Structure formats: structure tokens, C-alpha cells
Amino acid sequence: MCGIVGILGKHEVAPTLVEALKRLEYRGYDSAGIATVNDGALERRRAIGKLVNLSDLLVHQPLAGKSGIGHTRWATHGAPTLTNTHPHQTRRVAVVHNGIIENYRELRADLAQAGITHQTETDTETVALLAQHYIDQGATPADAVRRTVARLEGAYALAFLFEDEPDLMIAARKGSPLAIGHGDGEVYIGSDAIALAPMTNRVTYLEEGDCAVLTRSTITITDPAGTPVVRTPRTIRVDAALIDKAGHKHFMSKEIAQQPTVIGETIAAYVAADASDINLPGEGIDFTKINRLTMASCGTAYYACLTAKYWFEQLAGLPVEVDFASEFRYRTPPISDGTAALFVSQSGETADTLAALRYCAGKAQSILSVTNVPESSIARESDLTLPIYAGAEIGVASTKAFTCQLTVLLLLALKAAHARGRISSQTLQEKLTAVRGLPAIFNQAMSIEDHVRSISQRLAESRDALFLGRGLMFPIALEGALKLKEISYIHAEAYASGELKHGPIALIDEKMPVVVMAPRDALFDKTVSNMQEVMARGGKVILITDQSGATSASEGVWQTIILPDIDFDLTPILYALPVQFLAYHTAVTKGTDVDQPRNLAKSVTVE
Numbered sequence: 001m002c003g004i005v006g007i008l009g010k011h012e013v014a015p016t017l018v019e020a021l022k023r024l025e026y027r028g029y030d031s032a033g034i035a036t037v038n039d040g041a042l043e044r045r046r047a048i049g050k051l052v053n054l055s056d057l058l059v060h061q062p063l064a065g066k067s068g069i070g071h072t073r074w075a076t077h078g079a080p081t082l083t084n085t086h087p088h089q090t091r092r093v094a095v096v097h098n099g100i101i102e103n104y105r106e107l108r109a110d111l112a113q114a115g116i117t118h119q120t121e122t123d124t125e126t127v128a129l130l131a132q133h134y135i136d137q138g139a140t141p142a143d144a145v146r147r148t149v150a151r152l153e154g155a156y157a158l159a160f161l162f163e164d165e166p167d168l169m170i171a172a173r174k175g176s177p178l179a180i181g182h183g184d185g186e187v188y189i190g191s192d193a194i195a196l197a198p199m200t201n202r203v204t205y206l207e208e209g210d211c212a213v214l215t216r217s218t219i220t221i222t223d224p225a226g227t228p229v230v231r232t233p234r235t236i237r238v239d240a241a242l243i244d245k246a247g248h249k250h251f252m253s254k255e256i257a258q259q260p261t262v263i264g265e266t267i268a269a270y271v272a273a274d275a276s277d278i279n280l281p282g283e284g285i286d287f288t289k290i291n292r293l294t295m296a297s298c299g300t301a302y303y304a305c306l307t308a309k310y311w312f313e314q315l316a317g318l319p320v321e322v323d324f325a326s327e328f329r330y331r332t333p334p335i336s337d338g339t340a341a342l343f344v345s346q347s348g349e350t351a352d353t354l355a356a357l358r359y360c361a362g363k364a365q366s367i368l369s370v371t372n373v374p375e376s377s378i379a380r381e382s383d384l385t386l387p388i389y390a391g392a393e394i395g396v397a398s399t400k401a402f403t404c405q406l407t408v409l410l411l412l413a414l415k416a417a418h419a420r421g422r423i424s425s426q427t428l429q430e431k432l433t434a435v436r437g438l439p440a441i442f443n444q445a446m447s448i449e450d451h452v453r454s455i456s457q458r459l460a461e462s463r464d465a466l467f468l469g470r471g472l473m474f475p476i477a478l479e480g481a482l483k484l485k486e487i488s489y490i491h492a493e494a495y496a497s498g499e500l501k502h503g504p505i506a507l508i509d510e511k512m513p514v515v516v517m518a519p520r521d522a523l524f525d526k527t528v529s530n531m532q533e534v535m536a537r538g539g540k541v542i543l544i545t546d547q548s549g550a551t552s553a554s555e556g557v558w559q560t561i562i563l564p565d566i567d568f569d570l571t572p573i574l575y576a577l578p579v580q581f582l583a584y585h586t587a588v589t590k591g592t593d594v595d596q597p598r599n600l601a602k603s604v605t606v607e
């Protein structure tokens, strides 16, 4: 899950490569590098840490050349050292790579037998050395690349540049996305269309196993058998506001603040003007023909699925199975007739989710997806894609994508409930009217920020934290714990409130903050009983509830955060806000890197 870019340009490419890498930094920021062909020779500049270090280096050591490739790294094989930083280069070949070459040890051993040694710990250097090896045996660059990729197992998006070949770049993909951008007398490649947006909006996505030989005037794509294939270019709409923080200190803060707007846009895209129905794209889905739903996703998207399980089961009477995509894909679950599969992914490129989707597609299931990137692999491989209209999400910690995912999933569950005769047309209309009121209520709830900031300043002193919730609040508690740990590095766990007494209650002492999520719904009294058990053992409770819940249960709690009243089915979407604010302001207090937390990347395209 690195980002790669390549340009055969008319002008000097180093500044444009760096600009494109900036747009790919969400994929990894352990190190970055570029290589160009200049006066027939390959040359590179590399720096560890964030892209800004590479930019600084280029000020002192500029790199000339009108053909170049670049890379921003999320380390898999080998520590984030300069030696392991891409591009990897041999005498005649420079390579950048996103993915994992699973058989690199065998390939290394084969190369060693031929007397070829490695300088780095990476799997990518093996690719460069293999291509060089074939060139040394007399292969053309294109043949060398084809022979190289034929030996690779695992996932890759690769871009190659060659000494003495200023008008040649070769790209190949399997398991990792890669787009070709079409310019005027120029050609580009990138891990996604966002990277290429300043240069072009005409893009061709390579398909599995494709290899593309590019010059400034020709593009030849072949499939794994070497047969020329035609891939159709598309015109892409890319969010112009992508790298603008709009006056916020962090992208995460901007993205939290955008939620009333983007949730509103998502609702407007699906709910009929008179709130009588939910319009799905294309032919939609016939929920009367489905008797089970399988969902698999990762991270925050997994928690969106877990929330949807409650909605689909309670509202529509539709049994739902939810699993981590990384478990699902290797569990080989039996799939019965009448099962539809639904995958949720902000990026639409998460490797485990894509693999789970492909497993289900191989069983001839109908494949549905909810994604923020309509051109993504997951969207393209689905029978029906439901977009979320969150706009580009840059902060590594997902916020607005989560609440928009929840919005679409709730609408889908209501659609299913109506289609399956579980709710009347009148109830559907009432529910949809409540959904349409959500952006305004969410906006009103933004006023809790100052209060949450002051709580966070105290929370930042803690080493651990617990989150509790029941029913619809359980997945939101899980999401709250994930948000807190990923950006503030405070150890946080979430439990279903009723589970606490079966073990985790042993963790409670005066130092343990416990966030209790409890709107005054049917389960409120049960959760409050669990909260009392925490307080009886000295735990410091932060109660997140509505006015009625606060009036009845806030005695003795350390802090109470009060949210506006809302239809209980909508509480997961609204209650995501305080846990986002808690994590954000705790991280800001601690001074961590909010938008690019350590060890993480936005899009996880390796397993």
C-alpha cells in the first residue's frame, strides 16, 4: 500500500512527480523517492520520512529529466531506511512497486545462484534485478518485464524506467490498482486517478495481469498471455478541494465538520423528494429474493457493517453475517442460495475486502458494495455499487466516510424492511422524514465540541480507556476505541456493556476512563446498570446520552456529553460525532500526528 507514479513528459518531471506523490501520501509516508532518465542515465533521489524531506532534498540536489517514476512508501519488507526506499535501481532498470511479492525469497535464491546479489531487504529490488537479468540475456525491456512479472506471485502495481530509453515506461498490475493517464503528448501512470488529477482527467484502468508499454505517443496493453487488449479510457471527476484544509488545523477536523453537509448530500442522492421511497442506482436490488446477507470489511468499515447487522435484522428481519474481510477470505465459508454479499469500503481498494468480494463473486452471489470511490476496484467488480458522496477523505482516521456509510446502510435496511413487508409505506415515510432531519440535528450537535475538547485535555493523561455500548451503540463504542487508539496512541478497548462483568471489569480502577454510550432507548436501563458497576469500582465515567438520559442517570458520573434527541434508529450516526471529537482533541492535546498517525496508511492495499 504504497503510492506509485510515473510520467513521460514534455517538461522537467521532478516537481510534478512530487506533486503527484503528495496526493498519494495517504497510501504511506515512511519514505519517498523519484528516479528520472536524464542524458540517457538513470538517476534517483530518496529520503526517509515524509515527502517534505524529499522535497527539501530536491532543493539542494535537483533532479533533471523529462521521464520519471516516483514512490511513497508504507514499509512491508525491510525497515523504512534509505537503502530500502524506492525507486530500486540496477544498472539499467529503475522500479517502483506497490504490493507484496510473496515468492521473493525463492526468486532471491535463484538470482543468488546466478551470482546476483541484493543490496536491500525489499521484495521490490528482486523485481528490478530479475528484469536486469533478462535484459543482460538479450531481452528487450518489454520482454524483460513480461518475463519478470510472469514469475511473480502476490500483488503488484509496478512502473519501470530504463537507461537510454527516455521515451519508454512500462507498467504492470496484479492485485494492486494502477491507472494510465492520457495527456497531450504526455502519458502518466498512478496508483489512482487522484494522483493524476492535476495532469489529466482521462484515465484508463489496467485490469488484472495487464502489462502496458508506454511511449509519449503510443500505449500498448497486453494480457498475461501477451495478447494485445483494449481498455477503454474514462473521464474522471476528481474533488478539486482535495488537498485544502479549508482553514482547519487538520484534515480530520475539516472532515468532521463536513459531516452535516455530506450526510445531507448522501441522503439527497437516495431519498425521493416526497420521502416516500429510496431510489437505488440501476435496477437496485430485490430484497424479496434474498434470505441472508453476508458482509465483510475492515476497520471502521467493518464497524459500519456491524451496525448494519442490527438494522437489517431488527428492521427488515433479514439475517446478516458480518466478518472481518481478512478472516472471511480464508475461512472458506459455505454460501447458501439466496445470499447476497455486501462490502463496505471507503477507498474501494482494501486488499482483504476485495479478496472477500472475489470469493463471493466466485460463488455466483450478487455483489453489492458501499464505497466512496466509484472508480475503485471494489466498485467496478460489484453488481451494484452504492456511492456515499462523502467527498475525498484525506485524514487517515475515517470520520465522514463512516457516517455516510452508516447513512446508506440504514437506507438500504429501510428499503429491505419495506420490500419484505416488515414496515408499511407510512412507517417508511416517517423514517425517511426523520432521516432527512439528520443533517440539521447533526449540525446542532456540533456545539458539543468545546465541552468535548475540555474532557479530552484530561483524557490525554490516561494510558488506557474503555468504551461501552449495547445494541446499536456497541459498534459505535468499537469505532470510538479504534479512533482513540489510532490517532492518540492511547490503548482503548470497547465492550458490549453486558460483557463487562465477564472479565474486563477487572481492569476498572480510579485511573480508568470509561466512555458509556447510552441514548435513552429500550436498552438504556441495562447499560446504566453496567455503568453503575463501573462507578462502584471507582471507574471515571464519561456518559454520552440525550437530555432525558442525562437527567435520569448522570449523578456520580465524571462527565456527561448531551446530544440532541433523535429517532433511535439514527443514533449510531449521531453518536459517532462525540467519539470522533474525543479522539481528535485527545490527539491534538498529545501533539500526535493527527492526519498521518504513525505506522498507518489510509488505503491498505496489501494483506
Ligand code: M6R
Pocket: 298, 299, 300, 301, 344, 345, 346, 347, 348, 349, 350, 353, 396, 397, 398, 399, 482, 483, 486, 602, 603, 604
Ligand atoms: O478503505 P476502507 O474503508 O476499506 O478501509 C478500511 C480500514 O482500513 C479503515 O477503515 C481504517 O480502519 C481507518 N484507519 C479507520 O479510521
